[in-house]
Amino acid sequence: MQITYATRAAPGLPNEDHVVAGPDWVVVVDGATAVPGLDTGCVHSVVWLVRNLAGALAVRLTTEPEADLRELLAAAIKTTCEAHAGSCDLTNPDSPSATLTMLRRRGDELDWLVLADSPLVLDVNGRIEVIIDDRVARLPGYTVEAVRAARNDPDGFWVAGACPEAAYEAITGALPVTSVRRAGLFSDGASRLVELFGLLDWHGLLDELDGAGPVELIRRTRAAEQAAIEAGRDLRRGKPYDDATAALVTFER
Numbered sequence: 001m002q003i004t005y006a007t008r009a010a011p012g013l014p015n016e017d018h019v020v021a022g023p024d025w026v027v028v029v030d031g032a033t034a035v036p037g038l039d040t041g042c043v044h045s046v047v048w049l050v051r052n053l054a055g056a057l058a059v060r061l062t063t064e065p066e067a068d069l070r071e072l073l074a075a076a077i078k079t080t081c082e083a084h085a086g087s088c089d090l091t092n093p094d095s096p097s098a099t100l101t102m103l104r105r106r107g108d109e110l111d112w113l114v115l116a117d118s119p120l121v122l123d124v125n126g127r128i129e130v131i132i133d134d135r136v137a138r139l140p141g142y143t144v145e146a147v148r149a150a151r152n153d154p155d156g157f158w159v160a161g162a163c164p165e166a167a168y169e170a171i172t173g174a175l176p177v178t179s180v181r182r183a184g185l186f187s188d189g190a191s192r193l194v195e196l197f198g199l200l201d202w203h204g205l206l207d208e209l210d211g212a213g214p215v216e217l218i219r220r221t222r223a224a225e226q227a228a229i230e231a232g233r234d235l236r237r238g239k240p241y242d243d244a245t246a247a248l249v250t251f252e253r
């Protein structure tokens with residue numbers, strides 16, 4: 001199993017994405033950008049949160065290679081909570097959070113976990129399967145209050161933040177490793193060529209990642225963002241650029 005990845009911050013800003021990988025696993029984490037001026041109850045940055053989650057997951061994926069991915073994630077969220085429970089109010093509903101996607105080989109199986117909007121694209125014997133947790137795209141409203149009420153709620157969406165139980169609400173699945181030709185993990189900043197600009201379909205995005213590599217995929221995304229800005233296009237959530245992370249997984253056959 002070979003893993004190739006790149007992560008790039010939005011120009012001029014700290015990178016709130018993170019990526020970690022081992023010999024047979026990879027995790028993409030995408031921190032939710034804080035609303036300016038909002039009291040989150042946390043003295044840390046979103047960068048701090050994603051690095052703690054990614055670090056805790058890396059330790060567990062390395063030391064507990066057989067464990068259920070949901071249990072690994074719940075434990076990583078708990079570890080991260082413990083790292084700032086003394087200084088921060090983790091009951092604050094606006095506490096920092098992140099989406100994440102992970103893929104792991106376990107013997108003859110390839111298993112994955114997707115929580116919130118970082119898509120996983122699988123090439124299964126030539127057929128493209130897209131694993132998306134689209135609960136965050138189906139909220140009745142997107143005001144600060146509406147999103148707060150829906151976060152980590154059974155009728156809303158689930159994210160990795162201050163609530164370990166969210167891990168058990170993630171989308172999970174597994175396939176025989178022999179049936180998967182390649183896989184792509186993307187933060188939503190790296191899937192904009194599909195989801196925001198409509199310049200590629202999912203198959204095309206995976207081909208671009210596989211053929212040109214993650215650095216070129218992100219460069220092309222930046223060019224599309226730049227073109228949209230120059231055209232005066234109004235971008236989703238008011239973000240002209242987004243942090244972008246893409247990881248390609250291939251297999252020696």
Ligand SMILES: [Zn+2]
Nearest residue numbers: 042043084088
């Ligand atoms: Zn904190």
